[in-house]
Amino acid sequence: NELAALYSHCYAYFHGHEFGGTNPAMLKALGYGCAILALDTPFNQEMLQNGKHGWYFEKNPESLKEIVEKAEAEPEKMNEFRLIARSGLTQKYNWDYVTEQYLEVFFSLVKN
Structure with missing residues (x-):
């Protein structure tokens, strides 16, 4: 309940993961209705639909300050x-x- 309250009432959720694919923590933040500020990676761009659901920052202090x-x-x-x-x-x-x-993947494999 405490974690849900933090997600639900935060001004922004910072997502600093730089490796991997679809991240469960960011999915949870979206589910709780968070504004998301994420490290600029291809995975995060995909999850946030290229800026539709959040902004991005680079991996340096100045970029974080700016965001x-x-x-x-x-x-x-x-x-x-x-x-x-x-x-x-x-x-x-x-x-x-x-x-x-x-x-779609399975049907394309069967066709080949």
């Missing part, structure tokens, strides 16, 4: 990210979509 200042200066945009966060899940990270993607 914090930007987030503080644009509360309306941060609120917009919070309002649409869950749609980032429902469009791509649901069982119907995942199943369709698997079926």
Whole structure:
């Protein structure tokens, strides 16, 4: 419950993971309706739909400082990210979509 409260009431969720694919922690943050500030990686770009659901920072102190200042200066945009966060899940990270993607792969393999 405490973790859920932190996600639900935070101004922004910082995501600093730089390796891997779909990250469960970021999925959870989207599910709780967080505005997300993420390290700029191909995986995070994909999860946040190239900036639709959050902003990115580079792996250096100056970039992190800039993204914090930007987030503080644009509360309306941060609120917009919070309002649409869950749609980032429902469009791509649901069982119907995942199943369709698997079926496409299986059918393409059968054709070959």
